[in-house]
Amino acid sequence: PLQLQAATSTSLQKLLSQPSSFRNAHVLSVKQYSRADLHLLFTVAQELRLGVQREGVLNILSGRVLCNLFYEPSTRTSASFDAAMQRLGGRTINIDTSQSSVKKGESLQDTLRTLACYGDAVVLRHPDENSVNVAEKYCPVPVVNGGNGSKEHPTQAFLDLFTIREELGTVQGLTITFLGDLLYGRPVHSLVYLLQHYQVQVQLVAPKGLELPAQVREQLVASGQLLCESETLTPEILARSDVLYCTRVQRERFDSDEKYQQVKNSYRVDNATLKSAKSSTVVLHPLPRNEEVAEEVDFDQRAAYFRQMRYGLYCRMALLALVMASS
Ligand code: CP
Numbered sequence: 001p002l003q004l005q006a007a008t009s010t011s012l013q014k015l016l017s018q019p020s021s022f023r024n025a026h027v028l029s030v031k032q033y034s035r036a037d038l039h040l041l042f043t044v045a046q047e048l049r050l051g052v053q054r055e056g057v058l059n060i061l062s063g064r065v066l067c068n069l070f071y072e073p074s075t076r077t078s079a080s081f082d083a084a085m086q087r088l089g090g091r092t093i094n095i096d097t098s099q100s101s102v103k104k105g106e107s108l109q110d111t112l113r114t115l116a117c118y119g120d121a122v123v124l125r126h127p128d129e130n131s132v133n134v135a136e137k138y139c140p141v142p143v144v145n146g147g148n149g150s151k152e153h154p155t156q157a158f159l160d161l162f163t164i165r166e167e168l169g170t171v172q173g174l175t176i177t178f179l180g181d182l183l184y185g186r187p188v189h190s191l192v193y194l195l196q197h198y199q200v201q202v203q204l205v206a207p208k209g210l211e212l213p214a215q216v217r218e219q220l221v222a223s224g225q226l227l228c229e230s231e232t233l234t235p236e237i238l239a240r241s242d243v244l245y246c247t248r249v250q251r252e253r254f255d256s257d258e259k260y261q262q263v264k265n266s267y268r269v270d271n272a273t274l275k276s277a278k279s280s281t282v283v284l285h286p287l288p289r290n291e292e293v294a295e296e297v298d299f300d301q302r303a304a305y306f307r308q309m310r311y312g313l314y315c316r317m318a319l320l321a322l323v324m325a326s327s
Contacts, residue, residue, distance in 0.1 A: 009047060009050075011047065012048070012051070015043060015047065016321055020037065020040055021034070022319065022323050023323065023325075023326075024142060024323065024326070025142055025323065026135060026139075026143045026144075026145075027142065027143070027144040027145060027319065028132040028135065028143065028145045028148075028152075028154070029132065029145070029152055029154060029193075030152065030154045030157050031193055033194075034197070035198075038161065038194070041315065041318050042161075042162050044321060044322060045162055045314040045317070045318035046314070048314050048317045048318055049314040052087055052313075052317070056087070057086065057087050057088075057089060058087065058088055059089035060088045060089060060321050060325060061085065061320065061321065061324055062090065063090075064085075064088075065090065065091050065092070066082075066093070066121050066320065066324075067093045067122045068081055068082060068094045068095065068122075068123050069097070069112070069115060069122055069123065069125070071097050071102070071124075071126045072126065072127055072252075074146065074147075076309055076312065077156070078123075078146070080309070080312050080316050081144075081316050083313055084313055084316040084317040084320055087313070087317060088317055090320075095111075095115070108126065108128075108131060108134050109134050109138040109139075112124070112134070112135060112139040112143065113139070116139055116140045116141045120142075121142045121144065121320070122135075122139060122141060122142070122143045122144070123143075123144045123146045124143050124146055125146035125147040126149070128148065129148050129151040130148075131149075132145050132148045132151075142323050144320075148186075150184040150185070150186050150189075150253050151186055152189055152190045153187045153189075153286070154190050155316055155319060157187055157190030157193070159308065160191050160308070161191070161194055162314070162315045163282075163284060163311045164176075164243055164282070166311060167282045167307070168242060168243070168282060171198045174201075174242040174243060175200070175203065175240045175241055175242050176195065176201070176242065176243040176245060177202075177233075177237060177238070177240075177244050177245065178203070178245045178247070179244060179245065179247065179269070180206065180210070180246055180249060180267060181206070181210045181247050181248065181250050181263075182206040182212040182247070183206070183209070183210040184210070184249075184253040185248075188212070188245070188247060189212075189213065189216045192212070192219055192220060193219060195225065196225075200225055201225060201227040202220050202227060203229075203230070203237050203240065204220075204226070204229045204230070205230050205231070205232070206229075207266040207267075208231060209263065210249070227240075233267060233269075235276035238273070238276040238277045239276050239277065239278070241278070241281055242281060243282050243284060244282070244283045245284045246267075246269055246283065246285045246292050246293050246305075247285070247292070248285075248287075248288060248289055249263055249290070265291060269283065269292065269293045269294065270293075270294035270296060270297060271296050271297060274302065279302075281302050282302055282304040283297065283300075283302050283304060283305065284305055285305040285308070287308075289305075
């Protein structure tokens with residue numbers, strides 16, 4: 001049964017007790033979720049934010065165990081899920097795949113079956129797009145997709161939307177500009193799919209060869225959301241932007257370093273660049289960054305990427321609470 005501290009609000013208890021798309025289910029793609037699901041997630045995240053500020057650690061998931069299984073490097077996703085579980089009163093098992101039986105050739109499906117014996121849910125990051133299908137087929141406990149190849153990064157997109165709502169009050173009516181490696185940047189793909197639930201206009205700025213994949217772009221075209229596409233971040237594009245979503249060129253996805261070197265410095269957002277932006281524009285980045293956002297921008301209040309990481313903690317707490325809390 002759901003264990004909640006006396007101080008935990010009754011509204012939070014009600015939110016976590018109601019049936020939802022999240023309850024005891026895999027979180028593999030943002031396409032699984034409706035606008036109402038997002039609203040529930042963000043409402044829970046806001047409640048948990050207050051709870052953490054008030055109490056530090058809650059006991060919503062005490063007695064539960066989360067396994068973190070990362071086949072690719074991560075700082076934010078792995079650490080924030082670990083922190084989220086601990087702040088919900090649960091425990092974590094963090095698998096270092098460089099020291100695990102993955103090194104002896106154990107398959108993904110057997111590794112997932114193994115962790116399902118020890119934990120109540122698994123966060124999985126894997127370089128193969130199809131890893132989510134393996135998870136769905138073989139893992140008897142809920143799997144949260146922490147990034148599958150260059151396809152999707154659902155929880156990043158949840159926290160991106162939550163950040164936009166917290167920073168600007170609403171997503172409706174905004175103009176959102178995606179800048180950089182839109183081909184391999186999986187958070188962009190997930191966020192574009194989620195934006196289908198809102199009335200927004202989208203501007204795409206990418207170097208030649210790193211444009212948004214055709215099937216993702218098609219979503220924007222079909223919904224009438226695609227405002228413009230450019231190879232250059234012009235002052236006009238920037239002046240229209242309520243959100244400037246910057247991305248790193250994903251070196252690890254290139255088949256040759258030569259090709260990476262050709263595009264790696266395509267953009268650099270600095271203080272001079274932001275002179276063309278509105279005073280209310282928010283600059284987001286899933287991080288880590290390389291050279292695409294100058295460090296001098298960190299001191300501009302419009303730079304929201306560090307706050308974005310903190311919002312990620314509350315969003316991932318909300319997700320775990322909704323997935324793992326039983327009525
Ligand atoms: N944004 C993000 O996924 O960061 P990590 O790769 O550090 O987890």
